[in-house]
Amino acid sequence: MLRKIWDLGAVKKTKPDRRQYIVNVMNANCCGCRQCINICHRNVSELTDADETYRIVVKHPERCTGCGKCVATCKHNTLGLASRKAV
Ligand code: SF4
Numbered sequence: 001m002l003r004k005i006w007d008l009g010a011v012k013k014t015k016p017d018r019r020q021y022i023v024n025v026m027n028a029n030c031c032g033c034r035q036c037i038n039i040c041h042r043n044v045s046e047l048t049d050a051d052e053t054y055r056i057v058v059k060h061p062e063r064c065t066g067c068g069k070c071v072a073t074c075k076h077n078t079l080g081l082a083s084r085k086a087v
């Protein structure tokens, strides 16, 4: 039944754009705990310890789906989401 309604064009066929947001590193508070890396299903970010300071780096921004799991897991409020258009 739903299929017939869909075919008739009664159901809007556009899917919501989940990729309108992207992870954004907002400050240098990273402690190197790797929680955000472990929870990310797309291997977007990497941790560096250059100049003996831990820093999270968005290495593969094209892979980010903007799901926000890494943002929610960061205890240091280092990560946020930004509009993909603004980055
Ligand atoms: S950005 Fe946050 S969750 Fe990720 S390694 Fe740094 S402190 Fe941990």
Ligand code: SF4
Binding pocket: 022, 023, 039, 040, 041, 042, 043, 044, 045, 063, 064, 065, 066, 067, 068, 069, 070, 071
């Ligand atoms: S927003 Fe989602 S996909 Fe993007 S880096 Fe964070 S956990 Fe990975």
